[in-house]
Amino acid sequence: MCAKRRVVFRADGNARIGLGHVVRSLALADVLREHFDLAFAIQRPTTEVADMVLKVCGRLLPLPQTDDLRADADAFCGELQPGDVVVLDGYRFDAAYQKACRDDGHRFLVCIDDLQSVHMYADAVINHGGGIDAAAYEMEPYTRLFLGPEYALLRRPFMDIDPGLRQFANLNQFFVCMGGADPLNLSRLALDALARVPEVSHVIVVTGSANPFREELEALLPDFPFTGQVLHNLDALAMCRAMQSCGSAIVPASSVAIEACAVGMRIFAGYFADNQKPFANYLASRGLANPLGELTHATAAGLAARIRTAPDSARMVARQQTIFGGRQRHNLFSIFKLWI
Structure with missing residues (x-):
């Protein structure tokens, strides 16, 4: 051989x-x-x-x-x-x-x-x-x-998704992941924004292995008006399942957004690095995500306003599955x- x-x-x-x-x-x-x-x-x-x-x-x-x-x-x-x-x-x-x-x-x-x-x-x-x-x-x-x-x-679980078997979760259940490190603690910004949206019922925050704010986020969750959990250092299958349990997502315009598109979600995507901006513009222009703009300059009130006024997700998910499925x-x- x-x-x-x-x-x-x-x-x-x-x-x-x-x-x-x-x-x-x-x-x-x-x-x-x-x-x-x-x-x-x-x-x-x-x-x-x-x-x-x-x-x-x-x-x-x-x-x-x-x-x-x-x-x-x-x-x-x-x-x-x-x-x-x-x-x-x-x-x-x-x-x-x-x-x-x-x-x-x-x-x-x-x-x-x-x-x-x-x-x-x-x-x-x-x-x-x-x-x-x-x-x-x-x-x-x-x-x-x-x-x-x-x-x-x-990653493999996201490639293996069968769009025909997708069971759509409640849009008021949010998935939040700002990458493996999140050095700016944008996960906290997302939580503060969601606290200003009365319809939000549950939030899953995923932190990566390099995230220094995990314990802070866990300590803060009980103070928010929704139920939630912080999941840490998930493998690909667990990440896919966490996304599938939610109907909406707040993510950067990075690989996380691509995986969310593969799942099929109402996505809110922003950027915090220059290399993410072109992909953020692409997602918004194709109707694949609701734009949040530059996250480093965003406020919780501003993000909340965009979330409250977002359109229905059915067409968005259909476009996502056409391109990424x-x-x-x-x-x-x-x-x-x-x-x-």
Whole structure:
């Protein structure tokens, strides 16, 4: 039997920068795990993040903590072998880093991107955002682009949802998740906003492994006029079930919003990072989410007003299922099929 080709992922995640890159890289890894050997390189992972990685990938490659991109590239490339497929997901990985990883064609390179800000030397680029202008990419003649929600990096339970079996929950039950870290404690802002909406009956707040405000949120919940619970560090299946138990969601325009679209919910989406703004605009323009704008400048009263005046969700959910309820697993695997 021939040995499987190795795919090596490179992404970082912690309380400061969040876990988005790690989560979506692991979603892709899960698509590939039956056909490739998988390794994951990350700077100084916490125990929780290491556990996340090892649930999907066979090997963890811890890298030294450094802000020196050249030193990081040297350390990472020292772990690579000829013939590896390398997957980069992170905003620091510039053109020089890409070239070092590709090693003049002795390795294959895939970049997960949503900024379109650097020249691409990758063999393939995945950008699962909506409304992407392919012409905005600077790239090599051999680079192939895989753009749009049909390549959404959904975790397995969200890919396996059967829209025909969806049982819609009460719209007055809200799911709140502001990513794996939520360094600005936007979850508290969402709770304060929902307290100003009398119809809200129950709220589930999900905090990630890097969230420093979990205990504060748990202590505050009894003071709100609705029932609620804080769920911490959920795996993909538990996250999917938590979403399915609610009819509405307050989320950032990130991978969390994509998963909420796959479930089919009345979504309220804002942004707190520049890279989230284009996707927030796409969700709003396509009627896939109600816009909340820039969350860092939002007030609880302002968010509450938007929630109270939101339209009915039936058309929104139908649009979500048309765009996100498709063939993502097949499409993502097809990118790598030639390298088996």
